[in-house]
Amino acid sequence: MIPISRTALDAQLSARLALLTSRLASAGGDTVAARSAWQSARPERGRLRNQLNEMAPGNRRCMYCGDSLGTDIDHFQPIAKNAARTFDWLNHLLACSHCNSNEKRDQFPSDSEGNPLLIDPTRDDPDQHLFLLLSSGEYRALSPMGTASIKVYGLNRTDLVTGRSTAFHARKLTICGAQSLLRRGRPDDAAVGLRALVQEPYASVLHGMLRLLDSPDVVDILGEDVVAALTDPDILSMLRPLIERGDSLATGNSAPPASSPSTVPAD
Ligand SMILES: [Zn+2]
Numbered sequence: 305m306i307p308i309s310r311t312a313l314d315a316q317l318s319a320r321l322a323l324l325t326s327r328l329a330s331a332g333g334d335t336v337a338a339r340s341a342w343q344s345a346r347p348e349r350g351r352l353r354n355q356l357n358e359m360a361p362g363n364r365r366c367m368y369c370g371d372s373l374g375t376d377i378d379h380f381q382p383i384a385k386n387a388a389r390t391f392d393w394l395n396h397l398l399a400c401s402h403c404n405s406n407e408k409r410d411q412f413p414s415d416s417e418g419n420p421l422l423i424d425p426t427r428d429d430p431d432q433h434l435f436l437l438l439s440s441g442e443y444r445a446l447s448p449m450g451t452a453s454i455k456v457y458g459l460n461r462t463d464l465v466t467g468r469s470t471a472f473h474a475r476k477l478t479i480c481g482a483q484s485l486l487r488r489g490r491p492d493d494a495a496v497g498l499r500a501l502v503q504e505p506y507a508s509v510l511h512g513m514l515r516l517l518d519s520p521d522v523v524d525i526l527g528e529d530v531v532a533a534l535t536d537p538d539i540l541s542m543l544r545p546l547i548e549r550g551d552s553l554a555t556g557n558s559a560p561p562a563s564s565p566s567t568v569p570a571d
Contacts, residue, residue, distance in 0.1 A: 305423060305430035305459070306511045308359055308367055313393050317351055321391040324348070328390060338387035345391070352377055356398035359426070361507035364398070367425050368408070368457045369464055371505045372400035380424050382410040397426065407458035421452040434459075436512040438525060441469030471506040475513060476530045482542075483533035495542055502546040510547065 313321070324345060331337050342349070356377060357364045366374045378399035381389050389395040399408070413421040423430050433450035434443050443459050445451040454460055478501050485494040501510065513534065516522045523531055533539055 305368065305370065305425050305434060305453075305457075306361055306507050307429055307431070308361065308425045310394070310426040311355060311359055313355065317348065318393070320348055321393060324391045325388070329388065333387050335384050335387050338383045338390040342383065342390050348391075349377060352393070352396055353398070356396060360398045362505055363503045365505050365507065366400035366403050367397045368399055368403040369459065370508050371464055371467055372402060374398035375401050376404040378404045378408065380422070381420070382412055384410040385412045394427075397424070403457055407461075408456055411456045413452050413456065415448065421449050422456055423449055423453045430508075431515065436468065436508055438472045438509065438512055438516070439469065441465040441467065441472065468506050468509055471504065471509045472513075475501065475509055476526065479513075479533045479539065480529050483536055483539055486536070486538055491538075491542075494539075498539070498542050499546060502543070507547075 324341060328338055328341050331341075356367075356374065360367060360374050361370055364374050366372050368378075376399045378397045379390065380395050380397050383390050415421055423433055428449070430453075433445065433447045433453065435446055436443055442465050443450075443454050445454055458464075478497055482494040482497045482501075485491070485497065513526060513530075516525060517531070517534060519525075526534070
């Protein structure tokens with residue numbers, strides 16, 4: 305998971321969602337009525353999906369797993385738990401059908417004070433709660449919210465772990481290749497390679513690599529050639545506009561969060 309910036313809805317759609325919320329409340333607002341109203345709101349769902357597509361990492365990837373195409377508008381707080389938030393824009397995320405229907409479903413764990421224990425990547429910083437071990441592709445939890453999110457979203461399921469590990473090795477080759485193209489006077493080709501890189505699934509892998517630049521273990525994990533490429537000002541200046549989504553960590557210049565381990569956990 306990576307941080308995602310939520311964009312504002314236009315006034316017309318926002319007003320429409322407020323009206324639908326009001327109508328739902330007037331009708332009693334139970335789960336069955338809410339699901340029916342949601343299914344009936346086809347035009348609104350289409351516009352919401354378009355906006356979520358624009359916010360999603362890579363090429364419309366699921367905001368939870370980062371792998372599969374985001375096909376569903378997920379209610380972060382499920383309709384079954386709070387029907388009043390059915391049309392709440394702040395409760396909508398883009399998910400793949402597997403994460404939505406086979407992993408998360410209607411689960412919504414909370415702590416003893418009633419606060420959600422799941423990471424909403426548009427509100428919470430996933431890096432405060434999760435650490436990605438790049439070579440193995442596994443997530444380690446840094447907090448109870450991280451533990452619950454790994455479990456409920458199925459973030460360490462086998463296909464995702466394998467996919468992230470494979471992506472890590474491919475990213476290293478692409479980044480070194482882009483630097484090589486730059487040195488040979490082919491900046492346009494380097495830019496094409498980096499653009500393709502940012503569109504690929506598993507945005508968390510590149511995000512994790514950039515975050516590692518602040519770690520004392522960076523050379524051990526990425527290798528000298530990859531570190532040299534990733535800290536090349538020309539590569540960074542090409543990558544930055546491609547991955548900036550309000551994510552300051554994408555620059556590779558930010559300090560790790562206070563709750564992160566001072567050194568990288570053992571892989
Ligand atoms: Zn997914």
